[in-house]
Amino acid sequence: MSKPTTTKRPASADGAEKVKSRAPANGKKQALRPPPKLARTTFTTSREMDFFSERELVTQTGHEIGEWPLVFLKETIDNAMDACEEAGIPPIIEIAADAAGITVRDNGPGLPGETLKAALDFTVRASNREAYISPCRGAQGNALKTILPMPRIIDADHGRLIVSAHGKRHVITCGACPISQRAVPHDDVTEVPKSKKRASGRNGKASFFSGTEMRIEWGPRDDDYGVVWPFDELNPQSGDFPERFRMMVEGFAIFNPHAAIRLDWFGESREWKATNPAWEKWRPDKPTSPHWYEPRHLERLIGAYIVHGRDHGTDRLVSEFLAEFDGLSGSRNRAKVLEDAGMLRAKLSELVAGGRLDSDRIGRLLSAMQRCTRPVKPQRLGFIGEDHLKARLLAMGVQPDSFTYKRRLPPKSKNRASSPDEKACFVPWVLESAFGWLGPAANDRRRIYSGANWSAAIKNPFRSFGTTGEGLEATLTEMRAGRNEPIVFVLHLAHPRVEYTDRGKSALIVEGGS
Numbered sequence: 261m262s263k264p265t266t267t268k269r270p271a272s273a274d275g276a277e278k279v280k281s282r283a284p285a286n287g288k289k290q291a292l293r294p295p296p297k298l299a300r301t302t303f304t305t306s307r308e309m310d311f312f313s314e315r316e317l318v319t320q321t322g323h324e325i326g327e328w329p330l331v332f333l334k335e336t337i338d339n340a341m342d343a344c345e346e347a348g349i350p351p352i353i354e355i356a357a358d359a360a361g362i363t364v365r366d367n368g369p370g371l372p373g374e375t376l377k378a379a380l381d382f383t384v385r386a387s388n389r390e391a392y393i394s395p396c397r398g399a400q401g402n403a404l405k406t407i408l409p410m411p412r413i414i415d416a417d418h419g420r421l422i423v424s425a426h427g428k429r430h431v432i433t434c435g436a437c438p439i440s441q442r443a444v445p446h447d448d449v450t451e452v453p454k455s456k457k458r459a460s461g462r463n464g465k466a467s468f469f470s471g472t473e474m475r476i477e478w479g480p481r482d483d484d485y486g487v488v489w490p491f492d493e494l495n496p497q498s499g500d501f502p503e504r505f506r507m508m509v510e511g512f513a514i515f516n517p518h519a520a521i522r523l524d525w526f527g528e529s530r531e532w533k534a535t536n537p538a539w540e541k542w543r544p545d546k547p548t549s550p551h552w553y554e555p556r557h558l559e560r561l562i563g564a565y566i567v568h569g570r571d572h573g574t575d576r577l578v579s580e581f582l583a584e585f586d587g588l589s590g591s592r593n594r595a596k597v598l599e600d601a602g603m604l605r606a607k608l609s610e611l612v613a614g615g616r617l618d619s620d621r622i623g624r625l626l627s628a629m630q631r632c633t634r635p636v637k638p639q640r641l642g643f644i645g646e647d648h649l650k651a652r653l654l655a656m657g658v659q660p661d662s663f664t665y666k667r668r669l670p671p672k673s674k675n676r677a678s679s680p681d682e683k684a685c686f687v688p689w690v691l692e693s694a695f696g697w698l699g700p701a702a703n704d705r706r707r708i709y710s711g712a713n714w715s716a717a718i719k720n721p722f723r724s725f726g727t728t729g730e731g732l733e734a735t736l737t738e739m740r741a742g743r744n745e746p747i748v749f750v751l752h753l754a755h756p757r758v759e760y761t762d763r764g765k766s767a768l769i770v771e772g773g774s
């Protein structure tokens with residue numbers, strides 16, 4: 261008797277096997293069904309879901325969930341300081357951490373209600389910084405969006421964000437519908453009690469609480485050790501979390517001579533007084549320089565203005581647009597740019613051709629803007645300065661004779677252009693460092709404070725320098741300032757075009773390595 265056989269046929273062109281025949285046990289031949297095939301459907305999923313799971317938010321923030329309180333801290337202080345500076349107010353920042361959450365309060369102009377509303381729309385970005393090239397702390401228009409859903413992911417039952425500004429208190433819970441995959445934000449708005457507004461007033465006069473208060477909140481958990489935060493790693497009674505939290509706040513105090521910062525950590529207070537409330541730096545309300553833009557950046561800004569104009573029924577003159585740039589506030593210079601670029605009396609909407617931005621014309625406009633203005637000198641970005649850094653480091657216990665301060669600027673020749681093209685490329689920067697030894701009695705632990713554009717980083721963002729790929733760690737070890745040395749090291753870069761490798765701003769690219 262012959263053995264039952266299976267005839268294997270070659271797969272057809274579309275990859276599916278044709279019907280096979282096989283001799284069954286009863287000897288009759290039987291046609292086999294083709295193997296099941298999945299006809300995939302293309303689903304469109306709302307991008308809103310990019311903010312509503314732990315995994316997605318880790319990608320968005322660049323940090324694991326255990327570090328989210330630090331993300332909240334950094335982003336809210338960044339926003340608070342940017343907003344105060346923009347309004348010309350020396351920042352006063354109050355931070356409080358307790359078992360149920362973290363509060364950050366500022367004395368700025370107050371988060372506008374429309375900006376909060378736009379932040380709750382997870383399909384769009386809302387930022388007054390993202391489209392401009394400038395040395396701001398905030399640059400992506402993403403942070404509020406990551407902070408809003410954070411509390412619910414940390415604590416699905418009790419997590420909430422409380423935002424108080426302009427006399428209104430918003431209690432926001434932000435979840436997502438698992439079926440429609442869309443954001444479901446709830447914003448309960450009430451009036452801020454008048455007594456609270458007055459209670460924080462300075463000198464019993466101006467209401468301190470003119471600014472913004474942001475509180476991320478969760479349900480504290482009771483266990484054998486008392487009330488703790490939702491994660492073990494955040495248990496304020498253990499681990500290095502309290503130290504990291506304090507160092508982060510201290511980092512802002514180190515980078516910002518004009519800011520007064522108070523920290524209340526579970527009832528224990530620390531204060532960093534402003535060493536110079538009148539300190540000058542490049543502020544977010546200063547005009548940006550044409551020399552900081554490449555054509556793609558200017559296209560982005562013009563595109564943003566055109567869309568904003570369409571939404572508000574306006575269409576700016578190119579001349580009005582130019583007036584916002586450094587060196588172009590005077591009508592003579594503007595007229596020269598417009599003439600050079602062939603755009604006298606043109607409107608921004610005319611820079612759209614065939615439904616796209618007209619790259620050639622925008623490129624010509626940028627060249628004319630750069631030809632008619634001077635590059636910004638690095639000094640204008642501002643120096644944190646030796647005096648302030650010394651005051652902060654000595655207050656930390658650094659031995660006075662060990663203190664060293666260094667400042668590096670781009671080579672002068674780069675600022676003095678030999679050709680219009682070279683001049684066009686000039687982006688100024690200031691790199692400042694301070695170093696000190698804490699002495700033989702100090703804990704054998706190195707303390708590094710690094711950051712860019714007056715913002716403290718959660719992790720060292722200088723992981724690689726220039727083309728050599730060597731980072732801060734390697735450089736410090738080479739300087740015999742290894743992990744277990746009782747030293748304090750501060751490194752700060754001011755740069756209008758700091759580029760981050762990730763949305764969480766946890767690693768930045770330093771161009772050129774000089």
Ligand SMILES: Nc1ncnc2c1ncn2[C@@H]1O[C@H](COP(=O)(O)OP(=O)(O)OP(=O)(O)O)[C@@H](O)[C@H]1O
Binds near residue numbers: 386388
């Ligand atoms: N404390 C505050 N006071 C006033 N305005 C604020 C405050 N916090 C946020 N804003 C406004 O909300 C906008 C959005 O903030 P968000 O942090 O999301 O973006 P960003 O700061 O522009 O960029 P990034 O995502 O890099 O932080 C800011 O551009 C600013 O206009």
Ligand SMILES: [Mg+2]
Binds near residue numbers: 335338397398399404
């Ligand atoms: Mg921000």
